[in-house]
Amino acid sequence: MTPEVLAAWQEALPNQRVQCLLCPHHCMLPDGRTGLCKTRINRSGRLFSTSYGKLCALGVDPIEKKPLYHFFPGMGILSMATAGCTFRCVNCQNWTISQQPPEAVPWKGYTPEEVVERALFEGVDSLAFTYTEPTVFYEFMLETARLAREKGLKSVLISNGYINQAPLEALCDVLDAANIDVKAFDETTYRMLTGGHLQPVLDTLRTLKDRGVWLEMTQLVIPGLSDDTDKAAAFYKQLVDLGFADTPLHLSRFFPQYRLTNKQATPPETLEALAHVAEEAGFKYVYLGNLQDRGGEDTRCPACRHLLVGRRGYLVHTYRMKDGHCPNCGVPVAGRWY
Ligand code: SF4
Structure with a gap:
C-alpha cells in the first residue's frame, strides 16, 4: 500500500483550513477537501499528497x-x-x-x-x-x-x-x-x-x-x-x-x-x-x-546549416556533433552532448 505523505509546501490556516503553496493556484482547502489537481487533501488541517508513488x-x-x-x-x-x-x-x-x-x-x-x-x-x-x-x-x-x-x-x-x-x-x-x-x-x-x-x-x-x-x-x-x-x-x-x-x-x-x-x-x-x-x-x-x-x-548548425543530428520520428540516424561544436565550421551548439 502506498502511503499518503505530508505535502511539502503548505500553510496552516484557522479552523483546520490549509493553503497549498506548491503551485500558483494557491488552493485554500477546508478539512476533507481536495485541491484543484485532485492530488492533495486536507486531513484535519494538514495537507497530504495522495499521489505519492x-x-x-x-x-x-x-x-x-x-x-x-x-x-x-x-x-x-x-x-x-x-x-x-x-x-x-x-x-x-x-x-x-x-x-x-x-x-x-x-x-x-x-x-x-x-x-x-x-x-x-x-x-x-x-x-x-x-x-x-x-x-x-x-x-x-x-x-x-x-x-x-x-x-x-x-x-x-x-x-x-x-x-x-x-x-x-x-x-x-x-x-x-x-x-x-x-x-x-x-x-x-x-x-x-x-x-x-x-x-x-x-x-x-x-x-x-x-x-x-x-x-x-x-x-x-x-x-x-x-x-x-x-x-x-x-x-x-x-x-x-x-x-x-x-x-x-x-x-x-x-x-x-x-x-x-x-x-x-x-x-x-x-x-x-x-x-x-x-x-x-x-x-x-x-x-x-x-x-x-x-x-x-533535424538539428542544424545555426551558422552554416550543416546537419548535426538527423532524426526520423524518434529515431536518431545521424550524429555529427564534435565536443559540442559543429564539425564543419566549429561554432558551439547549445545543449548537453556526448
Ligand atoms: S492545484 Fe494542487 S498543487 Fe496547485 S495549489 Fe491546488 S492543491 Fe496545490
Missing part, C-alpha cells in the same frame, strides 16, 4: 519523445507519471489520466528506490517525470531525483511550468533538464485553454535557465487559438530579449481531441510559418513536432 505509467522512451533534442540525443529515459494535473487543458492528449485523482486509474505502487533500481536494470541513464503534470507528485519526484543523482542518473522534468518559485528552486537542485510547455502567447488565451496564467510559466523558464537546468520549450499550435503570427512575433521577441535565443523551441502540430474536436489538425504550412517567425525573432533552434518528412526534426 502511485504510478499509472512507467516505461522506457527515447528522449526525443519528451521532446528534448539537445540533451544527449537518442538516450533512453525511464518515464513515469501519476494521475492528476494542475491544468484543465481543453486539448489535453492525456486527459484520461490527467483529469482523474490518482486512485481512480490503474496504478502500481513504487518507492523512489524501486524506480531507480528499475532504471539501472533497464540500463538507461536518466529518468523523466512526464505524461501528466509532475508537480502533482512533487514529493515523490524530488525524492526520486535526489536518489537518482546519488546513483549517477540524470533527471528530466516535462511540465506545464505551473509551480511556485520556492518549490521550483528546491527541485532545480536535483534536475538536469526540462521541457516546459508554453501553451499560448497571451494571458487571455492561456487562461481559456488551461485555467492557469502565463506569467508564472515565464518565471519558471527564467529560473530553470538561471539555475543551469538544460531547458527546451514546446508550443502546441492550435488553429485559431495559438497560430497568430503577429502575437507570435511579439512573444518570441520578448523571449529572445530575455535571453532564450539558444533555447530549442518545439512547435507541435495539433490534432483534434478531448474538448477541442471541433478544430482541424494544424496545417503543416501554419507550423512552418510560425517557425519562420520564431527564427526571424532570433530563436536559433526551431523544430516541428508531430510532422514527419519535412526536415523539421
Whole structure:
C-alpha cells in the first residue's frame, strides 16, 4: 500500500483550513477537501499528497519523445507519471489520466528506490517525470531525483511550468533538464485553454535557465487559438530579449481531441510559418513536432546549416556533433552532448 505523505509546501490556516503553496493556484482547502489537481487533501488541517508513488505509467522512451533534442540525443529515459494535473487543458492528449485523482486509474505502487533500481536494470541513464503534470507528485519526484543523482542518473522534468518559485528552486537542485510547455502567447488565451496564467510559466523558464537546468520549450499550435503570427512575433521577441535565443523551441502540430474536436489538425504550412517567425525573432533552434518528412526534426548548425543530428520520428540516424561544436565550421551548439 502506498502511503499518503505530508505535502511539502503548505500553510496552516484557522479552523483546520490549509493553503497549498506548491503551485500558483494557491488552493485554500477546508478539512476533507481536495485541491484543484485532485492530488492533495486536507486531513484535519494538514495537507497530504495522495499521489505519492502511485504510478499509472512507467516505461522506457527515447528522449526525443519528451521532446528534448539537445540533451544527449537518442538516450533512453525511464518515464513515469501519476494521475492528476494542475491544468484543465481543453486539448489535453492525456486527459484520461490527467483529469482523474490518482486512485481512480490503474496504478502500481513504487518507492523512489524501486524506480531507480528499475532504471539501472533497464540500463538507461536518466529518468523523466512526464505524461501528466509532475508537480502533482512533487514529493515523490524530488525524492526520486535526489536518489537518482546519488546513483549517477540524470533527471528530466516535462511540465506545464505551473509551480511556485520556492518549490521550483528546491527541485532545480536535483534536475538536469526540462521541457516546459508554453501553451499560448497571451494571458487571455492561456487562461481559456488551461485555467492557469502565463506569467508564472515565464518565471519558471527564467529560473530553470538561471539555475543551469538544460531547458527546451514546446508550443502546441492550435488553429485559431495559438497560430497568430503577429502575437507570435511579439512573444518570441520578448523571449529572445530575455535571453532564450539558444533555447530549442518545439512547435507541435495539433490534432483534434478531448474538448477541442471541433478544430482541424494544424496545417503543416501554419507550423512552418510560425517557425519562420520564431527564427526571424532570433530563436536559433526551431523544430516541428508531430510532422514527419519535412526536415523539421533535424538539428542544424545555426551558422552554416550543416546537419548535426538527423532524426526520423524518434529515431536518431545521424550524429555529427564534435565536443559540442559543429564539425564543419566549429561554432558551439547549445545543449548537453556526448
Ligand atoms: S498543487 Fe494542487 S492543491 Fe496545490 S495549489 Fe496547485 S492545484 Fe491546488
